[in-house]
Amino acid sequence: xxxxxxxxLSVSTAATPRATTTHLSIDGVSKRFGSFTALDNIALEIxxxxxxxxxxxxxCGKTTLLRTIAGLTRQSAGRLTQRGKDISMLPPQAxxxxxxxxxxxxxxxxxxxxxxxxxxxxxxxxxARINDRVAELLALVNLTGSEAKYPAALSGGQQQRVxxxxxxxxxxxxxxxxxxxxxxDARVRxxxxxxxxxxxxxxxxxxxxxxxxxxxxxxxxxxxxxxNHGVIEQVGTxxxxxxxxxxxxxxxxxxxxxxxxxxxQANRQALLGNTPCACLPHTIAVGQAAQLAIRPEAVALSxxxxxxxxxxxALNGEVVSIEFLGAFQRVTLRLPEDHQTxxxxxxxxxxxxxxxxxGQLLAIHLxxxxxxxxxxxxxxx
Amino acid sequence: xxxxxxxxxATKPSLESLIRLLVLLAGVALLVVGLLFPxxxxxxxxLQDRAGDFIGLANFAHYFQxxxxxxxxxxxxxxxxxxxxxxxxxxxxxxxxxxxTCMPGxxxxxxxAILPILAPSxxxxxxxxxxxxxxxxxxxxxxxxxxxxxxxxVMGMSFWIFPHALMLLTTALTNSDARLYEAAEALxxxxxxxxxxxxxxxxxxxxxSCLFVVxxxxxxxxxxxxxxxxxxxxxxxxxxxxxxxxxxxxMGAVVSVxxxxxxxxxxxxxxxxxxxxVAQLSARAVPWQPTLSPLRDxxxxxxxxxxxxxxxxxxxxxxxxxxxxxWPYNLSITFEHYTFQxxxxxxxxxxxxxxxxxFSVALVGTLVIFFNAWLIEKSEGFRPLRQGLHFMAMLPxxxxxxxxxxxxxxxxxxxxxxxxxxxxxxMLLVLNTLVHFYTVCHLTSVTALKQLDPEFEAVGASLKVxxxxxxxxxxxxxxxxxxxxxxxxxxxNAMTTVSAVVFLYNSDTRLASxxxxxxxxxxxxxxxAAMAVLIFLTSLVVKLLHAALTHVLLNNAQRWxxxx
Numbered sequence: 001x002x003x004x005x006x007x008x009l010s011v012s013t014a015a016t017p018r019a020t021t022t023h024l025s026i027d028g029v030s031k032r033f034g035s036f037t038a039l040d041n042i043a044l045e046i047x048x049x050x051x052x053x054x055x056x057x058x059x060c061g062k063t064t065l066l067r068t069i070a071g072l073t074r075q076s077a078g079r080l081t082q083r084g085k086d087i088s089m090l091p092p093q094a095x096x097x098x099x100x101x102x103x104x105x106x107x108x109x110x111x112x113x114x115x116x117x118x119x120x121x122x123x124x125x126x127x128a129r130i131n132d133r134v135a136e137l138l139a140l141v142n143l144t145g146s147e148a149k150y151p152a153a154l155s156g157g158q159q160q161r162v163x164x165x166x167x168x169x170x171x172x173x174x175x176x177x178x179x180x181x182x183x184x185d186a187r188v189r190x191x192x193x194x195x196x197x198x199x200x201x202x203x204x205x206x207x208x209x210x211x212x213x214x215x216x217x218x219x220x221x222x223x224x225x226x227x228n229h230g231v232i233e234q235v236g237t238x239x240x241x242x243x244x245x246x247x248x249x250x251x252x253x254x255x256x257x258x259x260x261x262x263x264x265q266a267n268r269q270a271l272l273g274n275t276p277c278a279c280l281p282h283t284i285a286v287g288q289a290a291q292l293a294i295r296p297e298a299v300a301l302s303x304x305x306x307x308x309x310x311x312x313x314a315l316n317g318e319v320v321s322i323e324f325l326g327a328f329q330r331v332t333l334r335l336p337e338d339h340q341t342x343x344x345x346x347x348x349x350x351x352x353x354x355x356x357x358x359g360q361l362l363a364i365h366l367x368x369x370x371x372x373x374x375x376x377x378x379x380x381x
Numbered sequence: 382x383x384x385x386x387x388x389x390x391a392t393k394p395s396l397e398s399l400i401r402l403l404v405l406l407a408g409v410a411l412l413v414v415g416l417l418f419p420x421x422x423x424x425x426x427x428l429q430d431r432a433g434d435f436i437g438l439a440n441f442a443h444y445f446q447x448x449x450x451x452x453x454x455x456x457x458x459x460x461x462x463x464x465x466x467x468x469x470x471x472x473x474x475x476x477x478x479x480x481x482t483c484m485p486g487x488x489x490x491x492x493x494a495i496l497p498i499l500a501p502s503x504x505x506x507x508x509x510x511x512x513x514x515x516x517x518x519x520x521x522x523x524x525x526x527x528x529x530x531x532x533x534x535v536m537g538m539s540f541w542i543f544p545h546a547l548m549l550l551t552t553a554l555t556n557s558d559a560r561l562y563e564a565a566e567a568l569x570x571x572x573x574x575x576x577x578x579x580x581x582x583x584x585x586x587x588x589x590s591c592l593f594v595v596x597x598x599x600x601x602x603x604x605x606x607x608x609x610x611x612x613x614x615x616x617x618x619x620x621x622x623x624x625x626x627x628x629x630x631x632m633g634a635v636v637s638v639x640x641x642x643x644x645x646x647x648x649x650x651x652x653x654x655x656x657x658x659v660a661q662l663s664a665r666a667v668p669w670q671p672t673l674s675p676l677r678d679x680x681x682x683x684x685x686x687x688x689x690x691x692x693x694x695x696x697x698x699x700x701x702x703x704x705x706x707x708w709p710y711n712l713s714i715t716f717e718h719y720t721f722q723x724x725x726x727x728x729x730x731x732x733x734x735x736x737x738x739x740f741s742v743a744l745v746g747t748l749v750i751f752f753n754a755w756l757i758e759k760s761e762g763f764r765p766l767r768q769g770l771h772f773m774a775m776l777p778x779x780x781x782x783x784x785x786x787x788x789x790x791x792x793x794x795x796x797x798x799x800x801x802x803x804x805x806x807x808m809l810l811v812l813n814t815l816v817h818f819y820t821v822c823h824l825t826s827v828t829a830l831k832q833l834d835p836e837f838e839a840v841g842a843s844l845k846v847x848x849x850x851x852x853x854x855x856x857x858x859x860x861x862x863x864x865x866x867x868x869x870x871x872x873x874n875a876m877t878t879v880s881a882v883v884f885l886y887n888s889d890t891r892l893a894s895x896x897x898x899x900x901x902x903x904x905x906x907x908x909x910a911a912m913a914v915l916i917f918l919t920s921l922v923v924k925l926l927h928a929a930l931t932h933v934l935l936n937n938a939q940r941w942x943x944x945x
Contacts, residue, residue, distance in 0.1 A: 072761075072839050091395045092842035099843045105836035107855045109941050118854075119844030150941035170844055 023048045023206040024069065024174065029078030031064055031230075038064040040230040042078070049204045051197070053217035056227035057253070062210045065227070066176055069208065071095050083173065098167030102179040104159050106151040112138070112162050113147040119170040137165040140199065157188040164196070168203070175200070177209040181216060193220055214254050218242065226250050248374035251293045258299070258342050260335075261376070264290040270373055273337030275315055278368035289376040296330065298370035299344035301354060302363045315364040317342060322356050331356060333364065397847055398762060405766050408753040412773040414800070415816040419788035420780065426791050427634035440635045450619060450632075454639065457615040460531050461600035461643075464538045468595050471539075472546035473588070475688055478681030480554040481580075483673050485682055493689040495548075496696060497541045499920035501877040503897045504913035505540035506608035507906065508698040509533050516709050529611030537605035540695055542598050543688070546591050553587020554580075557669040586654050593647040600643050601781030603880040604894075608901055616640045617880070620783045624790070624884065634791070637784040648779035696917065703911035721896070721912065723905030728896050732915055735893035738810050738882075739875040739923075746815040746822065747868040750774075754826030755856060759838050760848070778820035782880025785817055790884050805887035813885055814875045822867040829863035830856070861934060869927040873920045 024046040031039040038061045046052050054062035067073040069080060071092035079088045087095050106115055116134045125133075138144050141161035151159055160180060167175060180196070181189045197220045200207050211217050217224050218238040226233045226241060226249075234246040245251035252259070262270040262277065264284040270277050270292055277292065284290050317333030320341065328345045335342060342364065346354065354362070430436045444450050478484050479491065497505070512519045513528035526532055557580075565575045581588075603617040610618055616636055624633040706713045721728025753774065757767045777785070793804045803809040833856065841851030857864065879894040886895055893916050900909035935942075 070839070070843065072842075091398060092839065093397060093845055093847070094395060097843060099840065101834075101836040101840070103834050103836060105834045105840045107837065107840075107859075109855065109858045109938070118841075119846060122844070122846045122850065152941055166840075167843070172843075176843075 021048045022046070023050070023083060025081045026065075026069070027079040027081070029065070029068060029075045029080065031061075031068060031073065032076045037230050039068065039075070042230075042232060044225060044232065044235065046206060046208065049206055051200050051207045051209070051220060051222045053221035053224045054208065054210045054227060055214060055217040055224050055253075056212065056233075058212055060227040061230040062212075062225075062227050063178060064230075066178055066208060066210045069174075070097055070099055070176055096172055097174040097176050098170060098172035099176040100160070100163045100167050100178065100180045102182055104151075104163040104183075106159055106163055106166075108151055110150075111147065112143065112149050112151070112154070115151065115162055116165045116169050118166060123170070133169065134165075137169055140168075141165045141195075155188075156184050157192055160184065160192060161195075164199075168205070173206060175205050175207040177207065179210055179212070182211070182213070189216075196220070218254070226253065228253075245293070245372070248291060248293065251372065251374065256296050256343065256345075258294050258296060260292045260294070260340055260342065261338075262290050262292045262373070264288045264373060268368065270371075272315065272340075273335070275337065277315075277366055277371065279366075279371035279373050280369065282373035284373055284375060291374050291376055292366075292371055293374060294366055294371045296343045296345040297328075298367055299342065300365040300367065301331065301333075301344050301346060302365065303354060315366070317362055317364050319356060319358050319360045319362060321358060329356065333362065335364075401756070401760055401848065402763060402766075404752070405756050405760075405763055405770065408749070408756065409766060409770050409773070411749065411812075412770065412776075412816065412819075415812050416773060416776060416780070416785075416819075419785070419792035422792040422795070423634050423637060423784070423788035426631060427638050429631060431631060440631050441638075444632065444635045444639075449614075450636070453614045453616050453619050453636075456531070456613060457600050457617075460534045460538070460606075460615060461596050463531070463535045464542065464599040465592060465596045467535060467539045468542050468546045468599075469550075469588075469592055471688060472543055472550050472591070474681070475685050476547055476550035476554050478685045479551055480557075481669075481671050482678050482681045483671050484678045484685065486686070490685045490689050491551075493692055494685075495544045496692055496921075498544045499873055499877070499924060500541065500696065500699075500917040501879055501894045501897060501913055502537065502541045502602055502604035503608055503879060503894065503901070503909070504699050504917060505537040505695050506533065506605045507897075507901065507910050507913055508695045508702070509537055509609055510906070511698050511702045511708065511910070512694075518709070527611070529609060530613040533609035533611075534606050534613065534615070537609055538599050538602055540692065541605070542595055542602075543692075545598060546595050549587060549591040549594060550584070553584040553591070555668075557583060559667040559669040562669055586657065590651055590654050593650050597644050597647040597781075601640060601783065601880070603783055603883070604898075607898065617781070617783050620787060621883065624787060630787075630791070633787055637781075637787050640781050641779070641784050644781050644784075645779045648775075651778075652775070699910050699917075700914050703907055703914045705907070708907065718905075718907040718911040719915070721900070721905075721908050723900045723903050723908045724896060728893075728900070728908065728912055731891045731896040732893045732912070732919075734807070734886075734890055735876055735916065736919065737807060738814065738892060739872045739919075741807070741811045742814045742818075742875040743868040743872040745811060746818070746871045747864055749815070750819060750822040751826045751857075751860070751864055751867060752852075754823055754830060755852060758827055758830045759833075759835075759856070774823040775820055777816055777818070780817075782817055782878060783883075785813065786881035786884035789813055789881070805885070805890060807890050810882055810885055810890060810892070813881050814878060815871070817878065817881050818871055818874045822870060825863050825867055825870075826860075829860045833859060858938075861938070862931060865927060865931055865934070869924060872923050876916055876920050876923075 022045050026042055026044040029039055029042045030037070042065060054065060056062050064073055068075050071087070071090060071094075075088070079086060081087065082096060107118065110118070113134055116137055117130050120130045120133060134147070135144070138147065141164055143158060143161055143165070146154065146158070146162075151162065154162065164180070177196075181192055184192065193216060209216075209220065218241075221238060223235060224238055224241045225235050228249050234241060234250045236244070236246075241250060242254055245254065248259070251257045260272055262272045264282065264286055265271055265276065266286055268278055268281055270279055270290060272292065279292060282290075315335060317335050320332045320334050322332075323330040326348075328347050329351045331344045331346055333342045333344060334340075344364070346356070427440055428435060428437060430439070475490075475494065479487050509528055510533075511517055513523055513533070514520065517528070520528075523532065528536075561579050562575065565579060570578075601617055603621065606613070606615045606618050607621065614622070616639060619636045620633050620640065623629045623636060702708060703718050704714050704716070705711070706715050706717070724731070753770060757771045757774070760767070789809065792798065793800055793809060795801065803812075837855055838848060838851060841848065841855075877894060879898060882892055883895055883898065886892055893912055897909045897912045897916070900906075900912060
């Protein structure tokens with residue numbers, strides 16, 4: 001049973017796991033604007049209490065999908081079902097959601113109290129209960145005492161939290177966040193990220209957040225939906241998205257990634273120039289051009305002298321540049337055979353052993369379990 | 382495609398979207414009945430003979446074969462072009478003085494400069510007769526030329542059109558980017574080159590737009606040439622003469638169609654310019670601040686105060702003329718003329734009618750126009766309807782008052798029209814005035830609404846609050862300054878207009894501005910002046926109240942408007 005308006009928001013009641021029931025299912029949703037296809041046959045299920053991020057570059061359709069779920073944009077085709085009820089044709093007023101916009105859209109002429117109470121007023125709730133509920137919500141977002149202030153008198157982060165409290169006031173079953181942090185500066189952003197995540201976990205409200213910031217998605221989401229050109233590229237947990245990218249696009253969009261031009265060989269093998277490299281199982285035909293993707297932190301460097309020259313996946317490279325990035329050093333190497341460049345992140349405590357300098361020749365090891373093969377030319381965003 | 386049409390068919394209209402649709406349809410109906418139908422009726426009338434039979438372009442052929450009528454085209458063009466030259470030239474210099482120099486007394490000048498807007502265009506014409514007419518105390522200045530004719534018309538029009546041009550050009554010149562001027566200075570550019578390469582290109586759209594607005598106002602004005610034109614006829618007075626004097630409605634329609642052309646042309650040019658003018662000034666522009674330059678500042682101050690002096694002289698003359706016993710023989714002061722003995726049914730009744738009209742238009746018009754603009758700008762769905770409404774809202778700007786008034790006669794005075802009962806009523810005058818001045822108010826509303834966060838309505842909907850609640854709790858209060866501007870604009874225009882309503886009153890609904898015309902025609906010049914002054918003072922008082930109210934409201938709103 002969902003908590004009633006005045007029930008205390010205790011951890012025990014709010015965060016009851018309901019994770020096996022579907023909250024929202026999106027079934028074959030498409031949206032066309034003239035000849036432009038913003039969403040192409042999207043299918044997705046979102047579980048009760050889940051925190052899902054729509055991640056992708058601008059123009060990928062993530063905001064359109066969010067607005068479609070809210071009913072602010074009407075889909076050209078497809079069905080939306082929320083808690084078993086077909087909402088495809090319902091106007092926003094008849095759907096069950098709260099929303100926080102990028103601009104917050106706080107009403108400038110209303111106080112913080114009236115902004116938060118905006119949706120409660122309409123429900124003929126007694127004044128005393130409204131007061132209680134607003135106080136409760138403001139306490140939840142750490143803004144107790146700001147009731148009488150106007151939005152213009154608040155900082156960006158505070159405005160953001162008022163918008164969040166306003167969206168939660170009517171206890172929606174679904175919380176929609178449209179790039180809620182992108183208007184804030186980096187320090188506030190990091191702080192709010194964990195606050196929102198903690199709040200969501202505490203209330204247990206199913207949440208969908210749109211973002212173009214991969215770090216935001218990786219740190220906050222239970223599951224990430226990576227989108228590009230109006231289609232879903234991959235759905236998965238942050239770890240799965242990061243470690244097992246399903247496509248070259250996902251691999252290049254999340255985190256840093258090296259792409260080396262190779263020729264596919266028989267299973268678990270590719271040819272980099274003339275050097276054979278081991279990789280994870282792939283389905284590309286032998287002899288086809290392909291790209292070998294490997295994260296900079298997976299690349300292992302070692303001194304020439306100690307390199308095992310004839311081991312599969314062992315290569316040589318010349319250091320072209322070294323960037324100091326605090327916790328690690330980013331080393332750019334040139335592979336001698338076909339002048340491809342490779343980036344390796346070397347943790348600071350390892351780099352002293354290598355005593356790195358530009359022009360140095362190093363042995364490179366590409367671990368097979370971190371090397372994935374994708375069809376050539378598929379990484380363009 | 383099949384699936385899409387199925388989706389559309391299956392859309393269940395909620396109560397809210399139903400209400401939205403009904404209000405939208407009401408808005409469209411208002412402008413169809415109040416603008417489109419009358420105009421179409423008028424166009425048809427120009428192609429019919431007296432019996433109502435279709436005769437093609439025969440009326441036009443007849444028109445162009447009558448030298449007395451065709452001359453008016455040349456006359457109209459002549460006075461309109463001269464007025465445009467005088468007004469835009471002076472207004473540009475004064476606007477430059479206000480925005481680009483450190484001349485003293487800018488605020489006082491701006492206040493004096495907008496006074497003509499508060500008076501009917503009949504007032505300067507009456508004053509000019511007192512100043513330069515056969516018994517005027519400045520008649521020697523004209524060196525034997527008569528004020529009754531093109532000279533008087535140009536002077537009178539220049540007086541009341543000047544504030545419009547000044548406001549447009551001040552706005553255009555205010556938008557400057559100091560960084561460009563600094564760059565020019567750093568490169569050692571001489572002042573005149575800076576003016577030609579930075580200042581003029583920066584205001585070119587504002588300047589062109591201003592030229593067309595002034596030209597349209599001048600060519601369509603009725604009040605000034607009616608009073609001071611003498612035998613010199615222009616298109617607007619021809620419409621009046623054909624209809625009221627000779628009861629030749631078909632020819633009136635023909636002249637109206639011809640009068641419509643320059644206005645439509647100017648409207649199209651203006652729209653085209655507006656579209657090109659998008660974001661000329663980047664958000665990062667730094668406003669340019671003038672520095673002291675005594676010679677330049679005093680030259681501009683002298684010029685501006687010469688203009689302000691002329692304005693005060695014209696208004697002062699009207700006031701004085703309304704107060705003296707019998708110009709120029711008995712100059713003792715009296716309030717006798719304010720009893721309006723020249724009018725059988727008393728002049729104060731007409732003034733009261735005008736007041737009723739102005740308040741009704743200000744109240745109804747502001748609500749209708751702002752709400753319609755909100756529907757167009759901020760609501761979802763019914764796209765064709767919203768676009769149609771927007772198009773019709775832009776149209777009145779291209780329709781001169783005389784044309785609209787005549788079109789109303791044709792449409793509402795038809796025997797078979799079920800709305801026939803409206804003819805001659807105050808309601809019809811309200812409708813006519815509302816439509817006549819619709820466009821400027823619509824544009825003001827749209828500009829104000831575009832400045833609001835686009836997601837207010839979406840937030841309201843997500844919180845299950847009906848759209849009208851969000852409208853009156855958020856949108857309306859936040860846009861209040863614009864709403865007040867619209868209402869005072871409508872009030873003043875309803876108070877001063879004469880061109881459209883001159884065809885539409887009956888004995889119970891005669892208006893003050895029309896009374897000025899009748900008193901003047903009947904030879905009661907001092908009473909005509911008194912009525913014109915009365916209109917001016919009424920507008921002035923309302924304008925001052927508006928300023929005070931805006932000040933109080935903005936002060937109250939400071940609490941939330943000001944970021945801390």
